[in-house]
Amino acid sequence: MNFELNILGCGSAKPTTHHQPTSQILNVRGKYFMIDCGEGAQTQMQMMGLSMANIGHIFISHNHGDHVFGLPGLIGTMDLLGRTAELHIHGPQQVGEMLEFLQHIYYAEIGYEVIFHPIDTRQHQLIFEDRSITVHSIPLEHRIPSVGFLFREKPGLPHIRREMIDAFQIPVSQINNIKAGASWTTEDGTVIPHERLTTPATPSRSYAYCSDTIYLPELKEIIKGVNLLYHEATYMHERALRAEQTRHTTALQAATLARDAEVGQLCVGHFSAAIKDEAALLREAQSVFPNTVLAKEGLVISI
Amino acid sequence: MNFELNILGCGSAKPTTHHQPTSQILNVRGKYFMIDCGEGAQTQMQMMGLSMANIGHIFISHNHGDHVFGLPGLIGTMDLLGRTAELHIHGPQQVGEMLEFLQHIYYAEIGYEVIFHPIDTRQHQLIFEDRSITVHSIPLEHRIPSVGFLFREKPGLPHIRREMIDAFQIPVSQINNIKAGASWTTEDGTVIPHERLTTPATPSRSYAYCSDTIYLPELKEIIKGVNLLYHEATYMHERALRAEQTRHTTALQAATLARDAEVGQLCVGHFSAAIKDEAALLREAQSVFPNTVLAKEGLVISI
Numbered sequence: 001m002n003f004e005l006n007i008l009g010c011g012s013a014k015p016t017t018h019h020q021p022t023s024q025i026l027n028v029r030g031k032y033f034m035i036d037c038g039e040g041a042q043t044q045m046q047m048m049g050l051s052m053a054n055i056g057h058i059f060i061s062h063n064h065g066d067h068v069f070g071l072p073g074l075i076g077t078m079d080l081l082g083r084t085a086e087l088h089i090h091g092p093q094q095v096g097e098m099l100e101f102l103q104h105i106y107y108a109e110i111g112y113e114v115i116f117h118p119i120d121t122r123q124h125q126l127i128f129e130d131r132s133i134t135v136h137s138i139p140l141e142h143r144i145p146s147v148g149f150l151f152r153e154k155p156g157l158p159h160i161r162r163e164m165i166d167a168f169q170i171p172v173s174q175i176n177n178i179k180a181g182a183s184w185t186t187e188d189g190t191v192i193p194h195e196r197l198t199t200p201a202t203p204s205r206s207y208a209y210c211s212d213t214i215y216l217p218e219l220k221e222i223i224k225g226v227n228l229l230y231h232e233a234t235y236m237h238e239r240a241l242r243a244e245q246t247r248h249t250t251a252l253q254a255a256t257l258a259r260d261a262e263v264g265q266l267c268v269g270h271f272s273a274a275i276k277d278e279a280a281l282l283r284e285a286q287s288v289f290p291n292t293v294l295a296k297e298g299l300v301i302s303i
Numbered sequence: 304m305n306f307e308l309n310i311l312g313c314g315s316a317k318p319t320t321h322h323q324p325t326s327q328i329l330n331v332r333g334k335y336f337m338i339d340c341g342e343g344a345q346t347q348m349q350m351m352g353l354s355m356a357n358i359g360h361i362f363i364s365h366n367h368g369d370h371v372f373g374l375p376g377l378i379g380t381m382d383l384l385g386r387t388a389e390l391h392i393h394g395p396q397q398v399g400e401m402l403e404f405l406q407h408i409y410y411a412e413i414g415y416e417v418i419f420h421p422i423d424t425r426q427h428q429l430i431f432e433d434r435s436i437t438v439h440s441i442p443l444e445h446r447i448p449s450v451g452f453l454f455r456e457k458p459g460l461p462h463i464r465r466e467m468i469d470a471f472q473i474p475v476s477q478i479n480n481i482k483a484g485a486s487w488t489t490e491d492g493t494v495i496p497h498e499r500l501t502t503p504a505t506p507s508r509s510y511a512y513c514s515d516t517i518y519l520p521e522l523k524e525i526i527k528g529v530n531l532l533y534h535e536a537t538y539m540h541e542r543a544l545r546a547e548q549t550r551h552t553t554a555l556q557a558a559t560l561a562r563d564a565e566v567g568q569l570c571v572g573h574f575s576a577a578i579k580d581e582a583a584l585l586r587e588a589q590s591v592f593p594n595t596v597l598a599k600e601g602l603v604i605s606i
Contacts, residue, residue, distance in 0.1 A: 013379065014380060014384070015346055015349060015380055016349070017350060021376075039342055039343065039345075039346075039372075040342060040343045042342075043318055043343060046318060046319070063409075065376055065379045066379075069342075069379075070342070072342075072368055072372045072375075073342040076369075077316075077317060077318055080317045094408070098408065105400060105401065106368055
């Protein structure tokens, strides 16, 4: 079952020929959750063969152009493609103002509804759930209100041990009960406990997105043990002062957070246009947290 | 002296993997005039090695997303690049509403001024001039107010015939006068007429942009004899009804206008995403007007 991250863009505000502005698709079993939507995101989706029809929810971290200026075009294209399903957009209050303007001027007559869900960027709380996942907000700190996202699969059911079912001749009709936690009583009254009939559920997978933000060591509690962390690393640590001033993070800091939060893997992105040697940035991060990769347009990470 | 058209994008509203939405740069001796600004225009400029600093004026045909959604990002990038020069944007009144919104929400503190010049889309009139060119509006007809642009070099001065200057020993100080139309009187009182001292000025070059619009045969008067006409050809003529309904033009119609207006060359663009065989579209246009080319991202046409 898919749980994979697709990088559409991982540059920062000043465009370059080698990076697109920020946007990602988290593919959870065929449902696409878009995270940020920089200019050109829809083109990148087409290049990667990702269908816009699969997007139900878009999560926007903050209202800077390099994270939202792909929305106007995307909303229009979805209409041209005949969308009728609601599109839910979650983000700081300011993002709602843009959506309101777009609906007023450009999209008064589109064939589907765009529903905005404001996020309190100061709270770590549940902002969305469906049958398969939960999404929690992660309070970040940037020049304007900014928020990260923690995607977590809901725990699955335990797996039935086929050989036990056969051995005790348990009828098929009981299998859902057993999965849900029931034990089994044989004809002679022996109770076979649930644990003997099943193996534990597949561990649920998780993904945390933190961009744009200064280095916040306290985030380690929220993102503890996630399988994959995407964290901005706009600068190398030699420009730590610049990072502090512009409310961004260095590669070293991102890796330190990954290490302290004991995540499985770190993906760094949101590179400053001034970064000429990304390999050096990667080495810096890996010196603290070896299991780090560089984001790159077109990269797909299976979690 | 440059007078060349750079195609940044020539697709229509529904994005494809092979075309970007509409945008062009007309390079007049190093001054860039941008025409329309679809999403991704700034990236295309970078790909083509065109500097955003050279843009002084942007002309917007109409307020549909595929012609304007590159503006938000472009305006921000120009600020990040340290722009201080005024940026002039010309277009139908509705474009001004977007600029106002952008300035209010995103660009309250940028380091340069964006000045909007509304265009009356029903009039054919002078909307801009500087030392080297004039720009006239071309009334178009689309689903919303839409306007084309006629760029025309100002007539240059005649060229001095060096051998006549030498023969009559005319002092250098008189050359500007002669270029400006003066004759020369020799010491013995003989008048050498201006025409003998000069050859005619280089013919001034012209470019007309017509998109988006239905086929308007009467435009032939306005664009008579231009060196290059860019005209939308969203559909092939087998879909003439669809073109009529959506207020677009077919390849055959665009070529008919080019022929009737006796233009030098026709470049067709704004292709519907449904066009699979652009060669067929080109053949259709060339059957009426042979000197037709297909627009293409990255194409540069020297006029």
